[in-house]
Amino acid sequence: MDPMTPEEERLLSDLRDALLAAQHPQAELIIANAQDAFSYATLEDELAHLVYDSALENDLVGTVRAADTSRMVIFECQALTMELEIRGRDIVGQIGPPGPATVIVETSDGAMAEVHADDLGCFTARVSEPTGPLRFRVSRPGSSAITEWTYGQRPS
Amino acid sequence: MSEAERPGVAQLVRSAMGGSRDAWDQLVERFTPLMIATAHRYRLSDHDAADVAQTVWLHLIEHLGELREPAALPGWLASTTRHECSRLLGRRARQRPYDPLIPFEGDQVTPDIAGDVAEDLERFDRQEAMLAGFAELSDSDRRLLVLLVADPPLTYLEISERLQIPIGSIGPTRGRALKRLRATAPVSRLVESDK
Numbered sequence: 001m002d003p004m005t006p007e008e009e010r011l012l013s014d015l016r017d018a019l020l021a022a023q024h025p026q027a028e029l030i031i032a033n034a035q036d037a038f039s040y041a042t043l044e045d046e047l048a049h050l051v052y053d054s055a056l057e058n059d060l061v062g063t064v065r066a067a068d069t070s071r072m073v074i075f076e077c078q079a080l081t082m083e084l085e086i087r088g089r090d091i092v093g094q095i096g097p098p099g100p101a102t103v104i105v106e107t108s109d110g111a112m113a114e115v116h117a118d119d120l121g122c123f124t125a126r127v128s129e130p131t132g133p134l135r136f137r138v139s140r141p142g143s144s145a146i147t148e149w150t151y152g153q154r155p156s
Numbered sequence: 157m158s159e160a161e162r163p164g165v166a167q168l169v170r171s172a173m174g175g176s177r178d179a180w181d182q183l184v185e186r187f188t189p190l191m192i193a194t195a196h197r198y199r200l201s202d203h204d205a206a207d208v209a210q211t212v213w214l215h216l217i218e219h220l221g222e223l224r225e226p227a228a229l230p231g232w233l234a235s236t237t238r239h240e241c242s243r244l245l246g247r248r249a250r251q252r253p254y255d256p257l258i259p260f261e262g263d264q265v266t267p268d269i270a271g272d273v274a275e276d277l278e279r280f281d282r283q284e285a286m287l288a289g290f291a292e293l294s295d296s297d298r299r300l301l302v303l304l305v306a307d308p309p310l311t312y313l314e315i316s317e318r319l320q321i322p323i324g325s326i327g328p329t330r331g332r333a334l335k336r337l338r339a340t341a342p343v344s345r346l347v348e349s350d351k
Contacts, residue, residue: 014286015305018290021197022287026206029206030206034188035184047218108210
């Protein structure tokens with residue numbers, strides 16, 4: 001068999017080390033999930049950006065709160081704002097300007113739960129997998145928006 | 157597929173921006189290993205590494221339309237992955253109760269491990285460069301190289317059977333694949349810096 005040059009040997013051994021570092025027991029699942037996520041993407045909704053996250057706020061102040069049990073996040077786009085309190089599996093939200101809306105909570109595996117906001121724009125939702133990425137699609141007559149992905153509450 | 161029609165990363169990005177699921181699938185397959193290695197470098201658990209990779213891909217879907225320079229995607233993925241890792245680590249650190257009597261908590265480096273850290277950094281940089289270069293190779297190059305570094309090692313007969321190519325062509329094909337790996341920007345930077 002053709003012998004390798006020292007440089008080829010080095011390249012292969014570096015590659016071996018690199019591929020070992022990239023091993024993951026669920027690599028195939030991670031890849032499949034990310035590939036599937038492309039199909040759920042719709043480019044028509046207005047994207048609501050994260051403008052406040054209590055978890056990040058704590059970072060800036062540098063305080064340590066071991067008993068952090070809930071997290072506030074606010075998303076904003078031209079059509080609406082959305083304030084969320086995420087407490088474990090439970091999510092309490094309010095959409096502004098107030099008024100009824102349909103809210104679809106999406107998790108990264110493509111599962112969706114539909115809930116309805118009341119006349120004040122308030123809604124509650126419950127997610128099955130509280131730690132993974134989540135996003136919210138809000139539709140009401142005349143406008144629809146989708147939030148950036150955010151994490152659910154993390155277990156400590 | 158011949159050398160000329162083999163889509164490069166920039167072309168894959170353009171196709172994905174145009175809505176091609178095939179191109180997207182290839183990007184995910186090529187660059188997920190780099191994200192996992194980066195997460196491991198940050199000493200994240202497998203569970204957290206999976207979250208980081210998923211989050212970065214989801215971010216990319218959101219921002220795909222805004223990407224001005226398709227060739228810049230690898231750099232964008234690398235920096236977004238690092239950003240996500242440190243964000244996750246920050247949240248972990250906050251959730252750990254703080255004990256003022258333990259002097260070296262968290263990320264502080266004590267003198268006796270400083271040497272190891274420098275060595276690790278060098279090795280991680282090397283791994284990142286190799287994975288970034290590897291991601292630019294064609295499917296067939298990547299398949300062959302993966303089999304060549306398999307642990308336990310495979311015989312040429314086994315490799316020939318898996319890839320359905322004659323044993324005699326493995327050596328020359330390996331040579332060409334390594335040459336292409338060597339020619340990618342990340343790997344050639346690495347090799348130059350070794351000199």
